[in-house]
Amino acid sequence: MPSLEKESKKSQIYRAAAQLFKEKGYQAASMRDLAERVELRASSLYNHIGSKEEILQQICFEHAQDFLKAMQEVEQLPISQGQKIERLLRFHIRKALKEVSSLTVFNDEWKHLSSPQLEEFRDLRKDYENRFRAIIEQAVASGELPNLDTELLLYALLNAIHWLPNWNHRNSELTASELEEQVLRILLKGIQK
Amino acid sequence: MPSLEKESKKSQIYRAAAQLFKEKGYQAASMRDLAERVELRASSLYNHIGSKEEILQQICFEHAQDFLKAMQEVEQLPISQGQKIERLLRFHIRKALKEVSSLTVFNDEWKHLSSPQLEEFRDLRKDYENRFRAIIEQAVASGELPNLDTELLLYALLNAIHWLPNWNHRNSELTASELEEQVLRILLKGIQK
DNA sequence: CCTACCGATCGGTAGG
DNA sequence: CCTACCGATCGGTAGG
Incomplete structure (x- = not known):
């Protein structure tokens, strides 16, 4: 070989x-x-x-497993809920920048899975969302996050960077690391100075 | 009648x-x-x-015109660049909550337009983006916005609420007005307290 | 890895 | 507004 x-x-x-x-x-x-x-x-x-759908399945389930594995690791860290959220967001950002095409497929094309994979996939997503929600709820309860609607915070954070895989690196001169920091900053602090 | x-x-x-x-x-x-x-x-x-595509065209171009009309009005207001951005974001939010289905089609399905409508649509989007970018650049220059990559700010703001038309009102008890304020707050201030 | 081909489904038309 | 139907294209298979 x-x-x-x-x-x-x-x-x-x-x-x-x-x-x-x-x-x-x-x-x-x-x-x-x-x-x-x-x-x-x-x-x-x-x-x-x-088959064509086998490709879609492979892409969707691989990323779903990646996200759940990252969640598993973050949950066990001895850090604050706010820090867990930051870790998860960093993972989202890095994945979006590294696996551009397949992550877009994962985000946008999973609805073309057919039964029973569609339901299995929805269950994995729901699991991830539930565990992310739990972290957010605790962070709101402890005062680490502002007292906004939990579901709104959850969806805003989960979907805030769906555009990132479409980010065209040629539009700016940022390094990968600068890009990660700036995106994270926008998510955490918005567009405030 | x-x-x-x-x-x-x-x-x-x-x-x-x-x-x-x-x-x-x-x-x-x-x-x-x-x-x-x-x-x-x-x-x-x-x-x-x-034809099928005529429906897609109608949806895409109607929303494109709406956004450009809103831009036209905002540009002429005697207010700061930061306030213009807030106005535009509020317009995005209200549109996402009011025209749920067709706005999702506008956001996600325009790529299925065929020539020459595809190019015309891209031109309208480009025009909107350029004018939004100009406002952001001025706001960064005057110190109203943090000194982040302009393109990154632009894409983050333009796409931050693509998930909003999928927002399920049954998930929360927020009124339309509360929802608008909370979404705007997340865009402006992130998830900071 | 190719040629040849299949049944299903697609957007759309003819004709009344 | 319907029945009947068209050519094009689809994912996929047979057979070598």
Whole structure:
């Protein structure tokens, strides 16, 4: 086995699919489009993958597991609720900047999953939301967060950076680390001086 | 003519289409789905509308014009740049809460427009963004806003409330006015106390 | 990994 | 406003 192995065709397909699904949306992205991008005929894709939806499933569930794992770790840290929220937001930000295409698919295209995966996915999301909500509720109760509607805080924080994977790095000269700090600051302090 | 006119079939179709496009996405929403929701056969839809894409165009361009009109008015007010930003954000919030379905279509489904409408739409968006950017740049220069990356501030503000049309009012007991104030507070001050 | 092809579904039209 | 239908495109399979 060579030490510098070439990327497998399967992983090429997955990467191209995430990009394609992000660009056109899952439904509008055709397997013929995808085949062209990896230089195959549509029928040959099926030597590497099971189905179009299998790709979507893989992307959605992988990110869902990542978020739940991060939640698990943060919950066990001996830090304040406010600090837990900051840790989680940093995780969201880094993921959005690192896995641009597939995270957009995770955010926007999961609704095209079919049963029973759709329900399983909704359950994982609900679990994450519930655990995030619990942290927020405690932070509001202890006075770490302002006394705003808990559900509103939750949705605002969970969805505040859905645009970040679409962020075009060429628009600014920020380094990855500066970008993370500035985005975090906007989430925590808004646009106040 | 009766004084209490029934909603025209055409406007019923448009309303149902906005909801359907929001739920399933434009591509996944079929004209047969839509016909069922307004109790017609698919072919009969075409007595009221020109095409599926005509509905998408109407929704996208109507909201684009609304935003540009609001921008025009705000630009002419004799108030600070910071106050202009607040006015614009309030307009975004109210629109998101009032025109739930069609605003989601405007936000998320415009990419399914085809040429030349796609380019026209992008131009209108670009115009709105440029004018919003100009306000932000002045506000940063005058010290009303913190010295963060202008593009980052712009995208954060433009997209911060994309989740709001999905906000489920049943999740909380806030009135429309309380909701507007709390969302605005989160945008301006983040989650700080 | 390809050619050839399948049944299903799509947006939309003809004709009454 | 309906029935009947069209060509195009879809995800995917057979067979080699």
